[in-house]
Amino acid sequence: MDNNESLAPAVESILAAARDRPAPGGAVSVSPRDLPGALDAAAADGRTPLVAEVKPTSPTTRGENEDDPVALARAMVDGGAAALSVLTEPEHFGGSPETLRRVREAVDVPVLRKDFLLSPEQLDAVEADAVLLIVRFLDDLPGMLAAARERGFQALVEVHSRAELREALDAGARIVGVNNRDLARLSVDLDTFERVAADAPDDVTLIAESGISTPEDARRMRAAGADGLLVGTAIMRGGLAAVPENVRRLASAEDTADEDDYDT
Numbered sequence: 001m002d003n004n005e006s007l008a009p010a011v012e013s014i015l016a017a018a019r020d021r022p023a024p025g026g027a028v029s030v031s032p033r034d035l036p037g038a039l040d041a042a043a044a045d046g047r048t049p050l051v052a053e054v055k056p057t058s059p060t061t062r063g064e065n066e067d068d069p070v071a072l073a074r075a076m077v078d079g080g081a082a083a084l085s086v087l088t089e090p091e092h093f094g095g096s097p098e099t100l101r102r103v104r105e106a107v108d109v110p111v112l113r114k115d116f117l118l119s120p121e122q123l124d125a126v127e128a129d130a131v132l133l134i135v136r137f138l139d140d141l142p143g144m145l146a147a148a149r150e151r152g153f154q155a156l157v158e159v160h161s162r163a164e165l166r167e168a169l170d171a172g173a174r175i176v177g178v179n180n181r182d183l184a185r186l187s188v189d190l191d192t193f194e195r196v197a198a199d200a201p202d203d204v205t206l207i208a209e210s211g212i213s214t215p216e217d218a219r220r221m222r223a224a225g226a227d228g229l230l231v232g233t234a235i236m237r238g239g240l241a242a243v244p245e246n247v248r249r250l251a252s253a254e255d256t257a258d259e260d261d262y263d264t
């Protein structure tokens with residue numbers, strides 16, 4: 001793990017909780033649904049390839065969404081999401097492995113486990129189609145990548161800079177997420193994806209993460225090379241009743257380029 005001295009206090013707290021979390025016994029074995037395939041299929045179908053996130057709360061969100069995560073997940077898929085992301089971090093994001101298990105059972109799209117995983121044993125908390133590995137937090141990225149693949153998971157390897165992208169590619173990452181959220185300040189800047197994506201090879205699946213709010217943002221990330229967009233806050237806004245339309249609006253971004261965008 002490098003550069004942790006400059007992390008935001010909320011992120012330090014997330015990491016401390018992750019270190020303390022008990023590791024379950026026994027390795028899982030997963031037959032994953034194809035995440036890159038699902039993104040490509042959505043794009044071929046004319047939809048913006050969205051990974052919609054079930055995100056009850058976060059350090060930068062006010063309050064907590066109390067809707068049933070399974071109902072939220074179904075609404076996201078009905079709205080056109082190609083895949084889902086489910087937070088399993090309990091203390092700062094209101095998630096749990098059990099929530100992910102229920103969601104994955106209820107939908108047929110790939111489901112990403114969104115958490116702050118620090119050791120191979122923590123991979124075993126629940127089956128998912130993909131797991132998030134954050135370069136900045138891992139001392140042994142090649143080891144975690146191997147441990148994830150041994151269990152059958154696809155790995156979304158998250159970076160925030162060109163140096164981290166190089167590290168991810170050297171470790172053999174095939175799906176790379178560029179997080180527009182700076183974990184040192186928790187500020188969001190879509191320029192981050194544009195800057196980092198320029199260095200990524202074409203044969204890697206690239207996902208733009210965080211801060212995507214409007215159809216214009218979605219088109220901007222797609223134009224910069226995103227094969228998929230991971231969106232939480234803008235989709236959760238307004239709760240269950242608003243979720244299908246929130247997803248539809250982003251999923252149809254490429255069809256509505258000529259229409260006026262309005263702020264969410």
Ligand SMILES: O=C(O)c1ccccc1NCC(=O)[C@H](O)[C@H](O)COP(=O)(O)O
Pocket residue numbers: 010011053055058059060061179181183186209210211212230231232233234
């Ligand atoms: O979302 C936060 O407040 C946050 C704070 C500290 C560390 C990570 C955080 N978010 C994790 C994520 O990766 C996002 O949930 C995901 O990319 C979706 O972002 P957004 O669409 O901006 O909700």
